[in-house]
Amino acid sequence: MANSPQARKRARQADKRREQNAAQRSSMRTAIKRTVAAITAGDKTQAEDAYKAAVPAIDKLVNKGLVHKNQAARNKSRLNARIRAM
Secondary structure (H helix, E strand, C coil), rough: CCCCCCHHHHHHHHHHHHHHHHHHHHHHHHHHHHHHHHHHHHHHHHHHHHHHHHHHHHHHHHCCCCCHHHHHHHHHHHHHHHCCCC
């Protein structure tokens, strides 16, 4: 456990950031799952709308450094390919 006041504060900050990062990652994954669910349901318009909502959510996490840019590109590419294949 942190002993100095400075170390205690840094531990509090780390916990707060970890929780925020986890929530943002979860919301990105939820957006991806919504898109996939619309694709499997066969509703192309709903899938396109969900994709348009998922792309900014993914890009936002890339800019914050929570997701690697190649992972984001891979997710967007695969979702878009599945929508185009419908």
